[in-house]
Amino acid sequence: MKIDIILCGVGGQGILSIATIIGEAATKAGLNLKQAEVHGMSQRGGDVQSHLRLSDEAIYSDLIAQGSADMIISMEPMESLRYLPYLAKDGKIVTGSEPFVNIPNYPEMESVQKELGALHAVDIMDIDAVAKSVGNLRGANMVLLGMAARHIQILSAEQLQDAIRTIFARKGESVVEANLKAFQAGFNGVQE
Amino acid sequence: MKKLLLGDEAIALGAIHAGLGGVYAYPGTPSTEITEFIQADALARERGVHSRWCTNEKTAMEAALGMSYAGRRALVCMKHVGMNVAADAFVNSAITGVHAGLVVVAADDPSMHSSQNEQDSRFYGAFAMVPIMEPSNQQEAYNMMQSAFELSEKLREPVIVRVVTRLAHSRAAVEVHEAVDVQNLGVCQERWVLLPGIARARYAALIDKQADMLAASEASVYNKQECGGGSLGIIACGIGYNYVKEAVGSSANILKVSQYPLPEKAIRRLASENSSIIVVEDGQPVVEQQVKALLGAEYPLKGRLTGDLPRAGELTPDNVAQALGVEQKPAHAASAIVAPRPPQLCQGCGHRDVYAALNQVLATYPDYRIFGDIGCYTLGALPPFKALASCVDMGASITMAKGAADAGFFPSVAIIGDSTFTHSGMTGLLDAVNDKSNITVVISDNLTTGMTGGQDSAGTSKFEAICVALGVEPEHVRVVVPLPKNMEEIKQILKEEIDYPGVSVVIPRRECIQTAARKAREARKAKENA
Numbered sequence: 001m002k003i004d005i006i007l008c009g010v011g012g013q014g015i016l017s018i019a020t021i022i023g024e025a026a027t028k029a030g031l032n033l034k035q036a037e038v039h040g041m042s043q044r045g046g047d048v049q050s051h052l053r054l055s056d057e058a059i060y061s062d063l064i065a066q067g068s069a070d071m072i073i074s075m076e077p078m079e080s081l082r083y084l085p086y087l088a089k090d091g092k093i094v095t096g097s098e099p100f101v102n103i104p105n106y107p108e109m110e111s112v113q114k115e116l117g118a119l120h121a122v123d124i125m126d127i128d129a130v131a132k133s134v135g136n137l138r139g140a141n142m143v144l145l146g147m148a149a150r151h152i153q154i155l156s157a158e159q160l161q162d163a164i165r166t167i168f169a170r171k172g173e174s175v176v177e178a179n180l181k182a183f184q185a186g187f188n189g190v191q192e
Numbered sequence: 193m194k195k196l197l198l199g200d201e202a203i204a205l206g207a208i209h210a211g212l213g214g215v216y217a218y219p220g221t222p223s224t225e226i227t228e229f230i231q232a233d234a235l236a237r238e239r240g241v242h243s244r245w246c247t248n249e250k251t252a253m254e255a256a257l258g259m260s261y262a263g264r265r266a267l268v269c270m271k272h273v274g275m276n277v278a279a280d281a282f283v284n285s286a287i288t289g290v291h292a293g294l295v296v297v298a299a300d301d302p303s304m305h306s307s308q309n310e311q312d313s314r315f316y317g318a319f320a321m322v323p324i325m326e327p328s329n330q331q332e333a334y335n336m337m338q339s340a341f342e343l344s345e346k347l348r349e350p351v352i353v354r355v356v357t358r359l360a361h362s363r364a365a366v367e368v369h370e371a372v373d374v375q376n377l378g379v380c381q382e383r384w385v386l387l388p389g390i391a392r393a394r395y396a397a398l399i400d401k402q403a404d405m406l407a408a409s410e411a412s413v414y415n416k417q418e419c420g421g422g423s424l425g426i427i428a429c430g431i432g433y434n435y436v437k438e439a440v441g442s443s444a445n446i447l448k449v450s451q452y453p454l455p456e457k458a459i460r461r462l463a464s465e466n467s468s469i470i471v472v473e474d475g476q477p478v479v480e481q482q483v484k485a486l487l488g489a490e491y492p493l494k495g496r497l498t499g500d501l502p503r504a505g506e507l508t509p510d511n512v513a514q515a516l517g518v519e520q521k522p523a524h525a526a527s528a529i530v531a532p533r534p535p536q537l538c539q540g541c542g543h544r545d546v547y548a549a550l551n552q553v554l555a556t557y558p559d560y561r562i563f564g565d566i567g568c569y570t571l572g573a574l575p576p577f578k579a580l581a582s583c584v585d586m587g588a589s590i591t592m593a594k595g596a597a598d599a600g601f602f603p604s605v606a607i608i609g610d611s612t613f614t615h616s617g618m619t620g621l622l623d624a625v626n627d628k629s630n631i632t633v634v635i636s637d638n639l640t641t642g643m644t645g646g647q648d649s650a651g652t653s654k655f656e657a658i659c660v661a662l663g664v665e666p667e668h669v670r671v672v673v674p675l676p677k678n679m680e681e682i683k684q685i686l687k688e689e690i691d692y693p694g695v696s697v698v699i700p701r702r703e704c705i706q707t708a709a710r711k712a713r714e715a716r717k718a719k720e721n722a
Contacts, residue, residue: 010533011535023196023363024196027194027196027365032364032365033196033363033364033365034362034363034364035362035363035364036358036361036362036363037198037361037362037363038305038361044535044536044537044538044568044571045533045535045536045538046533046534046535046536047533051362059364060433060434060435060437060438061434061435061437061438061509062358062359062362062364062431062434063358063435063508063509064509065438065508065509065510065513065520065521066510066520066521066523067520067521067522067523067524068521078529078530078531079533081527081529081530082527082530084524084525084526084527085523085524085525085526086523087523087524088521089521089522089523089524102533102536103531103532103533103534105531106531107529107530107531111529112529115527115529119524172720
């Protein structure tokens, strides 16, 4: 079994934390993993992406080939479309619904929604609002991870929750609990 | 034990476990995390491994050579363009030779994710005539550090470990072994005095060692041949091996190359067993050119020079599969509505206030140029500021402004960050002072090396003293605090100093908001724990 995931968003939205948690869970589960990140200049408010590959067999390439990502997990709707050529024809998009507008030429939301609507399978949710509703303003990325968890069949929700505990442990119990709550809200909130 | 590590972290841990004495480096994407890992590592701290940042790559290379001379294994890390800065010391370190192992990690950035060119550091290996190791994955990166130090000590020459962005910044599980003790060979008993007569003898010795280097490559466990059938031979270098394996699995004839000089016998064998060869290498066509020379122009050879792989940009699983004739999966078309989202200066960043003031003041002159430099503030070239006329290399803002002023151009303004100023700006400022060039230098001091993630900056709290010591008149070294509320004062001071016919320095100083926030978080945490 294997899964190839493109994680994306805007610098500072917390996609590397999602990658770290999936990576921790995969390593603990004894899976092979490769995770290519973007560091440096592109972090400053620019688009960021991470290629995440999990498999019970050997993985060679650090990058995902076009047309072969099983899933795009995006903090932001336009960013989810940026990586479309990587998505498999039957691949899934899991994305936050609220645009992050820090450029003057952000496209009309209507056209973004239309393009998303034309795709095979899209889960879209206002992850900021859900994070807010569970009292974790900075937890939108964990809500998104919860949404995606249903589709990451190679790992169970419990394994991802364990990883959240491990990764946030040094920040204290309250941070761990807040992030688990956000994860659960995302997990429960997916409209089937 | 397995650990999940970035390629950079695997290099760092491999070096620590190989008994490292010290790392010398200047931050630069994608190499920065190597030194940061060593700085934070408990064993490295316990062992007193040197890991403080250096002022630039040249000082780093020289200090490492000194540590090697004194008998301890030394590591130098830099991004590819750092090799240009270190080149004088590096090339001559091949002539002096080394004592304890000396490994130079060069992190190349094909596709220029965060760089101004995509030069290939393997040219430096051939240029200095020293071995290169090029890991294909994180495990090899870890293992190779021990091998590289051993090879360096066996040959008594520096060894380059060359990685690319996609390995440096990709994570995978790495099996780690027990750390060996810190090595101490004692101080070198030779003199490394490169006077011409001695240098000639040393150079002859370096040439003699080439056969040993070649033999080491031919016997290296990192170079291996796989026979999978067909009549195409694939030379897969470093990370290129992964893309080849991804595309063809075990159904091709592959010569994996991860140690240089090129294993010539293995290449001749591959050529004789196949009817054509393709070279898959990330970066510039270094190996392709060498193989062409080795096999002759008649042998059917494909690669970047023949257009079978793109001439520029990094390798990807897609362009490698295509070059190998492997069918690719059908893909969605790119979205037509997605807009570019370039990086930008943070909201609240002091550089923003500096550019706002500079643009307003300079707009009052008939024409002007701001010569830029390398750092976050290079983003001032983009909208909304569009302020820069140039950004070339570390320190070039001051010297280019000087050259333009020497040509009679006015106003000629340089903007440079604090860390870049100490890296390579100080000598240029001395030139300007000695020539009484009519320039204004803005040292936008955010008290850190911002673009690479907030490392210590070598000159913090010393800038006024440095400028005055270099000969800038004290009354023309002005400090301001870049905040919107101070805009009128900043503009007034900039105007006065631009109009002063000589060298003036304006230092807008306010801490990077990212490092300030990080320090605040750390302080809060320390308080909670106390």
